[in-house]
Structure formats: C-alpha cells, structure tokens
Amino acid sequence: MKERIGLYNHIPFCQKKCHYCDFLTFVDMEDKMDEYIDYLVKEMALYHGRYQLDTIYFGGGTPSYLAAEQMAKIMESISKHFEILPDCEISIEMNPESVTKEKVETYLKYGFNRFSMGVQSFDNATLRMMGRLHDRQKVYEKVALLKELGVEKLGIDLMFGNPKQDMAVLKHDIELAMQLPINHISYYSLMIKENTPFQRWVLTGQMRVLDDEIERKMYHYIQSELAKHGFHQYEISNFAKGEVESRHNKKYWQLENYLGLGLGASSNIDLVRFVNHRRFADYYGMIDQGKFPIQISERLSVEDREKEYIMLNLRLLEGFAFQAINQRFQINFLEKYQDVLTKHKKLGLIDYDHERIWFTEKGLDMGNQFYLDII
Structure with a gap:
C-alpha cells in the first residue's frame, strides 16, 4: 500500500x-x-x-x-x-x-x-x-x-x-x-x-x-x-x-512525513531528513542523470527524533498527548522527563494533566529554557 x-x-x-x-x-x-x-x-x-x-x-x-x-x-x-x-x-x-x-x-x-x-x-x-x-x-x-x-x-x-x-x-x-x-x-x-x-x-x-x-x-x-x-x-x-x-x-509541527520538491526543498521521511540542491545547475544536473537532486541527507537517531517531536509539537497550543509520544518512541514520557517537567511546572512555563502536556501563556513567551533542559 x-x-x-x-x-x-x-x-x-x-x-x-x-x-x-x-x-x-x-x-x-x-x-x-x-x-x-x-x-x-x-x-x-x-x-x-x-x-x-x-x-x-x-x-x-x-x-x-x-x-x-x-x-x-x-x-x-x-x-x-x-x-x-x-x-x-x-x-x-x-x-x-x-x-x-x-x-x-x-x-x-x-x-x-x-x-x-x-x-x-x-x-x-x-x-x-x-x-x-x-x-x-x-x-x-x-x-x-x-x-x-x-x-x-x-x-x-x-x-x-x-x-x-x-x-x-x-x-x-x-x-x-x-x-x-x-x-x-x-x-x-x-x-x-x-x-x-x-x-x-x-x-x-x-x-x-x-x-x-x-x-x-x-x-x-x-x-x-x-x-x-x-x-x-x-x-x-x-x-x-x-x-x-x-x-x-x-x-x-507533528513530525509527520512530507516530501519537498523543487530547488532547496526539504523533506522528512521517517528518520531521514533531506534537502535538495540550492543551485539551479546542481539541481538540474542531478535530475538529468536520473538521480534525486538531494544535497544533504541526514539520518537521525530515535533519541534525536524524540527531542524534535517534543519541541515541534509544543508549538501547538494543544501540545501533545502522552499516549502518542509513548507509542511512537516506546518510552514513558512522564518518567523519563520527570525532573524537567517538575522544574518547569513550578516556573509556570508548562502545564499537564493525566493525558497531555502544553505550554502556558508564559511558556509560549519563554519556552527556550524548557527546550534546553529537554535536550
């Protein structure tokens, strides 16, 4: 399929x-x-x-x-x-x-x-x-x-x-x-x-x-x-x-798969992130050879993808569900990040219940420190 x-x-x-x-x-x-x-x-x-x-x-x-x-x-x-x-x-x-x-x-x-x-x-x-x-x-x-x-x-x-x-x-x-x-x-x-x-x-x-x-x-x-x-x-x-x-x-933002076509376009397929050539001559030349016009290809680790998932999904006001991240990365999010979550909930940057986590209004303004601690 x-x-x-x-x-x-x-x-x-x-x-x-x-x-x-x-x-x-x-x-x-x-x-x-x-x-x-x-x-x-x-x-x-x-x-x-x-x-x-x-x-x-x-x-x-x-x-x-x-x-x-x-x-x-x-x-x-x-x-x-x-x-x-x-x-x-x-x-x-x-x-x-x-x-x-x-x-x-x-x-x-x-x-x-x-x-x-x-x-x-x-x-x-x-x-x-x-x-x-x-x-x-x-x-x-x-x-x-x-x-x-x-x-x-x-x-x-x-x-x-x-x-x-x-x-x-x-x-x-x-x-x-x-x-x-x-x-x-x-x-x-x-x-x-x-x-x-x-x-x-x-x-x-x-x-x-x-x-x-x-x-x-x-x-x-x-x-x-x-x-x-x-x-x-x-x-x-x-x-x-x-x-x-x-x-x-x-x-x-939800780290789903997408394909980018054209000069300099980015793609994300599973654990691989790749970017097309940014110069017309290079882009055209690769295609003339029957090759994908990719300049940069990077295979990320599952751990890197997990961090990226957290950071991108928290751009959404609804945040993300624990069940979604736990199933996708085979983790217990609340246990793995307990110290970071406790710290930033006290600071008023994040909030969460038994189902999901999201940024507070303050966190939308000052979320960088949370990201640094997650990384």
Whole structure:
C-alpha cells in the first residue's frame, strides 16, 4: 500500500524580493520559469507511484507569480505521478499583485481549496518600508475577487514588530483584517535575517528594532483581539476561525512525513531528513542523470527524533498527548522527563494533566529554557 504523505512544491520566483526576506527566491528570472517547471515535473517522475497525497502545498517565492498554464502543468504532473486523495488539502501562497481571475479559476479547476495571501500590513508606509509591491486597496480588491470566484478557505499573513509599526498601526491592522471575509490568519514576528536590506539598515543605524517588551505587548494584544473575533489560536503564529487549520503545516509541527520538491526543498521521511540542491545547475544536473537532486541527507537517531517531536509539537497550543509520544518512541514520557517537567511546572512555563502536556501563556513567551533542559 502506498504511504500517505504531504507534498511541498517550492516555487523560487518573485517579482520583487522583500526587504526582510532571506528565503531561496529569485527575481527577474521570468525567462527561466518554464525550464524550472520542466525539471520540477522530471523530479516528480522520480517518485512515480510511491505516495498517496493528503496535503499539497505551494510555497516560495511567490507561487501565484506563475502563469495559469504553468500551474496547470504542475498539477497535471502531480496527478500523473502521485495519487491525490479525495479529501486532499491543496494550498497556495499568493501575493495580492499577482492574483488574477484566470489564475484563481485555474487553481479552483485543479482542486485548490486553501488560499493564503501575503498582506503583512494594511499601512501603506509600512508596506513601502518592507519592500512590498501592493497597497491596502489592492488587498481589498483581490480578496473580493477570490470570494466572488467561490474561495471558501481564505487566510492572510500579517507581520508585527516592524520599525514603522507602533501599537496604533498594529491595532488598525487588526481592525481592518477583521472586516475581511477571511477565516485564517498567520501572524509572524519580524525577524532580522542575514544578508537582507533590513539587516544592513539595522547595522548602519538606519533602522531600529523594537525592544522585546513592546514586541511581547504586541503579541499579547494580537492573541486577545483575534480571540474576541472568533479566531482560535492553534499554533504560536496561527489562528483559525472554524475548522480551517492548516493540515499541511501541522505535518511539520507533528513530525509527520512530507516530501519537498523543487530547488532547496526539504523533506522528512521517517528518520531521514533531506534537502535538495540550492543551485539551479546542481539541481538540474542531478535530475538529468536520473538521480534525486538531494544535497544533504541526514539520518537521525530515535533519541534525536524524540527531542524534535517534543519541541515541534509544543508549538501547538494543544501540545501533545502522552499516549502518542509513548507509542511512537516506546518510552514513558512522564518518567523519563520527570525532573524537567517538575522544574518547569513550578516556573509556570508548562502545564499537564493525566493525558497531555502544553505550554502556558508564559511558556509560549519563554519556552527556550524548557527546550534546553529537554535536550
């Protein structure tokens, strides 16, 4: 019987690179897209007939930057080389400026049922500082288009902690977001990444990073306000209204198997974690030889996987069940980690009952010490 897994497809193209972004993405390469898709399809063929798919995810980059016919070619190839299960969750990341009626109709034709739009903020000054190509009005227009075409599961990504974003801007962002017909929000804290314009501006004093106290105040405000509007928090950065949690992303946090295709894509299959080549020439060259384009492959010990399971699952607000970890790793979790659990329950970072463990609100803010003690 074929194994049931999730499939991630990396689309490494953008119209413009944002000032905070360090993802594996490229701009001004429209003439290379067809070639890349040809090789993505060839990579799929290397896995022909192996897997059933219960989630498919398109990330990047900007997957919605692809033309409608390019996305159609990818989906037809997935259907050819994998078994797409009837209840498969098919998700795509989009940026407002690249969403068109033709593209959305193509997505719906091929079974896409979960849409996530990168909004980041509704404040135009903040958007310009971040290097985004859209403005507030463009978001409204594209959300209206998506709903008009029948999209039901629609989420947006927002970011907080930007230098131009004080509490007033944050509050206005949430106020405007709550007026949209959306049912999922991913709300991320700004991280200053290496080799980005943001890092250069911080190092040269052109930009100041918000202090931790203000950043935490913003996070707690987000949690409180979204809850008031019916969004339940199910992961550190993710909030859903109704049954629209991201099944694909939960695979990452629950350490389930997934296959990553495309340049630099990561995979997790049982005890093996592997990553594709990050250079086009290397990625193409391996596929031309009929080989999997893997650059790094690592077999983890069962003990390492156990620690990883604990850390990733505690990103989820519900934590994890003792029965699940005990069965998977053949341990008695409460006995093995008794000293760590006792210490951190006294500190107010974790809580647990006879069935499961989870982070407290304080633990979500200060969980690093718990992780260090577990390791």
